[in-house]
Amino acid sequence: MTVHFGAPAVREAVPSRLDTFIASREFDHPTLVIDVDRVEQQYNALKAGLGRADIHYAVKANPAREIIERLVALGSHFDAASRGEIELCLGLGAHPDTISFGNTIKRASDIAFAWNAGITLFSADAEEELEKIAEHAPGASVYIRLIVETSEADWPLSRKFGCDRDTAIRLLGYAKELGLNPVGFSFHVGSQTRRAEMWAPTLDALAEIWHAARDAGHELTLLNIGGGFPAFYGEAIEAPTSYASRVIEQVEARFGAVPQIMAEPGRGMVAEAGAIVAEVMLVSRKSDRDVHRWVYLSIGRFSGLAETEGEAIRYQFETERDADPMGPCIMAGPSCDSADVLYEKRPMNLPLTLKSGDRIVIRNTGAYTSTYSSVCFNGFPPLDVVVI
Numbered sequence: 001m002t003v004h005f006g007a008p009a010v011r012e013a014v015p016s017r018l019d020t021f022i023a024s025r026e027f028d029h030p031t032l033v034i035d036v037d038r039v040e041q042q043y044n045a046l047k048a049g050l051g052r053a054d055i056h057y058a059v060k061a062n063p064a065r066e067i068i069e070r071l072v073a074l075g076s077h078f079d080a081a082s083r084g085e086i087e088l089c090l091g092l093g094a095h096p097d098t099i100s101f102g103n104t105i106k107r108a109s110d111i112a113f114a115w116n117a118g119i120t121l122f123s124a125d126a127e128e129e130l131e132k133i134a135e136h137a138p139g140a141s142v143y144i145r146l147i148v149e150t151s152e153a154d155w156p157l158s159r160k161f162g163c164d165r166d167t168a169i170r171l172l173g174y175a176k177e178l179g180l181n182p183v184g185f186s187f188h189v190g191s192q193t194r195r196a197e198m199w200a201p202t203l204d205a206l207a208e209i210w211h212a213a214r215d216a217g218h219e220l221t222l223l224n225i226g227g228g229f230p231a232f233y234g235e236a237i238e239a240p241t242s243y244a245s246r247v248i249e250q251v252e253a254r255f256g257a258v259p260q261i262m263a264e265p266g267r268g269m270v271a272e273a274g275a276i277v278a279e280v281m282l283v284s285r286k287s288d289r290d291v292h293r294w295v296y297l298s299i300g301r302f303s304g305l306a307e308t309e310g311e312a313i314r315y316q317f318e319t320e321r322d323a324d325p326m327g328p329c330i331m332a333g334p335s336c337d338s339a340d341v342l343y344e345k346r347p348m349n350l351p352l353t354l355k356s357g358d359r360i361v362i363r364n365t366g367a368y369t370s371t372y373s374s375v376c377f378n379g380f381p382p383l384d385v386v387v388i
Contacts, residue, residue, distance in 0.1 A: 021388050022277055022361060030278040030299035031384040032370050036066050038273035039366075042240060043074055046229065049244025050263055056100055058227055058266030059085040061367040066387040067270060068092045079264045083110040090117060102186070102224075102264065104129060104145050104161055112136040123186055123224075125163045127174060134178035141181040143222055144168045146209060148187050148202050162187065165209045172218045184258075185210060186224030191267060192313065193228035194237050196246035207254035221259040225251060229268025231364050233314045240268065267367040274366025276304065276383070280319075280358040281334055292347050293329040295354060300333010300340040304365075304383040306372035308342040316363040321351035329354075335378040 015023070018035045047055055056079040057071050063085060069092050071078070077098040080086045089099055096118030101111070104125040111122065115137035122137060124130045125145040133140055147162030163171065168185065175182035189202045214220055229244065230237045237243070244263075251261065282296040299305055307313040328347035333340040373383035 017388065018273075018275055022275060027277045027384070029381055029384050030276060030297075030303060031386055032274050032276050032304065032365060034062070034064060034067065034270070034274045034366055034385065034387045036064075036070050036273070036387055039067055039270055040070055040074060042269050042273065043071060043076060045240040046244050046263075046265055046268065049241040049246075049248065050261075051245070051248055053225070053248060053261040053263045056098075056102070056224075056262050056264045057269055058102075058264045059089065060371060061266030062270045062274070062370060063088055064370070064385060064387055065092060068094070077262075079266075080114075083107075083113050086114055086117065086119065096120075100224075100262070106132065108132045108136050115140060121183075124171065124175075125161060125168075127171065130171060130175050130178055130180065134175075134180055138179060139181065141183045141222075142175050143184045143186045143224055144171045144175075144182065146185050146187045146206055148189060149205070165212065168209060169213050169216055169218070172213060182218065184220045184222030184224065184260075185213070186226060186262075188226035188264075189228040191228060192230050192233070194230045194235060196238060196243050196250070199228070199247055199250055203250055203254050210255055222262065223251070223255055223258045223260070224262040224264065227264045227266050227268070229263075229265040231267050231271030231367065232316075233364060234316055269367075271367035272364045274364070274369070276362040276365045276369060278360050278362060280354055280356050280360055282356050283329075283354055291328075293327070294332060295329045295350060296332050296334060297342075297360060298334055299362075299383065300335055301342065302335055302337065302340060302374045302377045303333065303380055304369040304373040305333065305342055305362075307368050311343055311345050314343075314346075314348075315365060317348065317350060318361040318363060319351055319354060319358055321353050321358065324351040324353045326350065327352045334380065337378075 022033055054077050056077040058079045060081045068089055072093045078089045078094055079102040080099055081103040099119050100121040101114050101119055102123045104123050111132055121141045122133050123145050124142050133142060145162045146168055147164055172182040187206055189199050279298040281298050284294050301308055326349045329350050330344045330347055331342040370383050370385050375382055
């Protein structure tokens with residue numbers, strides 16, 4: 001499915017279960033509706049393409065209990081960023097050996113908790129982190145996160161996490177000195193890497209590090225390829241099975257027969273399983289000379305749409321007036337914070353007849369929305385979540 005940036009979402013010929021549910025109900029507050037069957041479909045599609053790679057669902061994308069329960073039943077593994085996510089997964093039936101503690105920034109007490117709960121696989125990108133793991137999870141397996149400087153993703157993740165080539169190889173040796181079991185490397189190509197071929201420059205660079213580490217005598221058995229699996233936000237993307245298959249082909253061509261491969265889809269697993277139902281609160285112009293209308297929604301950057309930061313993620317909007325003439329508009333949220341502007345650099349096209357009180361559905365918002373919603377900023381309640 002392909003539409004132009006800024007165009008309203010394209011309606012499916014046959015209403016989905018999500019569409020039918022939304023159309024049949026009224027919502028008092030902005031509400032994220034998740035179809036857990038769609039999550040299962042996406043898991044199966046990705047698994048078919050990833051083959052022998054283990055899926056570690058990035059819980060941070062959407063930790064809804066119903067999603068975790070379904071994925072546990074399907075045999076998924078889990079990438080946890082915190083003690084809270086570990087407790088959630090364990091409480092819903094995940095076995096400790098299916099959970100990795102993938103955040104490179106961990107409290108010592110949380111490392112100890114995870115280790116005592118039976119979790120044995122941890123990530124690190126610094127000496128001090130390895131020292132914490134060695135003290136509180138002695139003998140644990142660790143993988144070193146590599147920095148990515150060649151990302152072609154819509155949302156690169158290259159600054160905060162990872163370390164460079166020489167540091168990574170040195171950390172493998174230091175982990176051994178500390179009594180840990182260094183098993184390999186991880187990386188993240190960047191969120192929303194829309195085409196499989198966009199992985200190539202990153203894989204080329206990281207394969208060189210992998211082989212250099214092996215040449216230095218390190219026995220590497222694990223490659224964690226992270227996330228990056230895309231969702232539809234207006235530009236064409238490949239079907240998930242084909243996309244995942246082409247990624248794995250590129251990995252195996254460069255890294256050889258790695259004993260264990262991990263993948264951590266988050267957005268690509270759950271984004272398209274969700275839609276947010278919100279309301280137009282105001283349509284206005286700042287002056288008679290204004291080219292663009294301002295459209296204010298009942299949801300904004302602080303109530304679930306944080307990923308509009310930088311406008312890299314272009315959500316798809318649908319209204320009951322989409323057959324009317326369209327025009328560009330600046331979109332903003334309801335709060336009294338001037339930063340609560342969603343799309344201004346590249347205005348969105350919405351019906352010229354749009355007015356306050358109109359329902360607006362924001363498509364493919366199952367990932368990184370409810371988890372970004374503030375508790376009560378400006379007195380607005382957090383994003384409601386309904387799972388069907």
